[in-house]
Amino acid sequence: MKNxxxxxxxxxxxFLAACGKQTVKIMTPPDASxxxxxxxxxxxxxxxxxxxQVMMQQGDTTFSDPEIKTILLTEVNDTTLKKEGFHxxxxxxxxxxxxxxxxxxxxxxxxxxDRVNDSDGKLDxxxxxxxxxxxxLRGACVGLQKMTYLPGHGVYEYPxxxxxxxxxxxxxxxxxxxxxxxxxxxxxxxxxxxHPFASLVKLEDYPFALEWSCVCIACLALQxxxxxxxxxxxxxxx
Numbered sequence: 195m196k197n198x199x200x201x202x203x204x205x206x207x208x209f210l211a212a213c214g215k216q217t218v219k220i221m222t223p224p225d226a227s228x229x230x231x232x233x234x235x236x237x238x239x240x241x242x243x244x245x246x247q248v249m250m251q252q253g254d255t256t257f258s259d260p261e262i263k264t265i266l267l268t269e270v271n272d273t274t275l276k277k278e279g280f281h282x283x284x285x286x287x288x289x290x291x292x293x294x295x296x297x298x299x300x301x302x303x304x305x306x307x308d309r310v311n312d313s314d315g316k317l318d319x320x321x322x323x324x325x326x327x328x329x330x331l332r333g334a335c336v337g338l339q340k341m342t343y344l345p346g347h348g349v350y351e352y353p354x355x356x357x358x359x360x361x362x363x364x365x366x367x368x369x370x371x372x373x374x375x376x377x378x379x380x381x382x383x384x385x386x387x388x389h390p391f392a393s394l395v396k397l398e399d400y401p402f403a404l405e406w407s408c409v410c411i412a413c414l415a416l417q418x419x420x421x422x423x424x425x426x427x428x429x430x431x432x
Contacts, residue, residue, distance in 0.1 A: 196324045201231060218317070219249040219264045224414065226252060230267050231294030233303035236250045236376075237265060240307045244315035251300045263317060265306065267299050278381070279326025280305070282319065298326065301379060333382030338390075350388030 218241050220234050231252075238248045238409055264287055275281060275294035280302030283290050291306065293299030305325070307405060309318055314344045356363050375383065387393075 214249045214375075215245055216317075217249060217262050218249045218299060219251060219262050220267045221255045221260075221264060222250075222252045223255055223268055224253045226267070227269065227296045230269060230293075230299045233291075233299045236300075236307060237291065237303050237396050239312050244310055246315075250256075260287055263287045264289070266304060269293050269295060269299060277330075279324070282306070282323040284319045284321050294326070296306030297381065299328070300376060304379065327379060327381075331382050332380045333384055335384040335386050338385055338387040352387060352389070354387075354393040359422065 203226075220237055220241075222230050222234050226234075234250065234252075238250060241248045243301055249262075255268070257264055257266070266288065268290070270281075270292040272281065272292065272294055275292075277294060278297040278301060279294045281290075281292045282296040282302055282305060282425060288304070289313065291299060291302035293302055305323065306319055309320075310316070338354060339350065340358070343349070344352060344358065352358060372383075375381075
């Protein structure tokens with residue numbers, strides 16, 4: 195009997211605590227692109243961690259409840275914005291993030307995310323803010339080589355095998371890395387290797403040059419490109 199009372203007390207406490215959380219609604223259009231949906235997911239994750247109750251709504255973007263803090267993410271054909279640029283406006287409880295394209299929505303959402311994180315979870319959103327990247331390409335270079343020669347190989351000969359580069363085949367780590375690039379407003383990723391032929395290029399006249407299956411790398415690359423696409427990353431081999 196005593197245990198039952200303790201359980202009921204704990205359940206009521208949790209219920210009252212949940213009721214005390216402020217609700218935030220994130221709205222996206224019915225035809226929202228992958229990048230807009232990705233932005234909504236990133237915002238939801240940040241607001242969840244900050245202790246808010248988050249409602250996700252895709253479809254009807256009518257601001258119907260002025261009592262609920264609402265964030266609307268949408269792409270707009272606004273030529274006054276830079277490519278990948280965004281426009282944030284806040285009126286009452288409605289904050290609208292309008293991107294020139296999907297990337298602009300991502301960067302506008304990142305602006306809100308940074309403000310939440312930098313203010314201990316407060317929803318201190320700007321009344322109006324226009325911004326966008328100054329540089330067309332902003333990225334990081336990942337070196338696919340080592341500080342020493344591999345046995346039986348010469349300069350720059352580093353086949354992309356799981357034994358030599360186990361992290362290259364770790365999809366979860368790649369997703370975290372791509373998310374880090376997003377947080378830093380980067381839009382390109384460069385895989386650098388001085389001699390990629392041993393892994394990436396199959397030449398009819400030199401079949402022996404290919405030391406590692408292109409199929410394995412192609413499968414990983416397709417997954418990587420898919421994840422990068424929703425985050426607006428261009429992946430290039432150098």
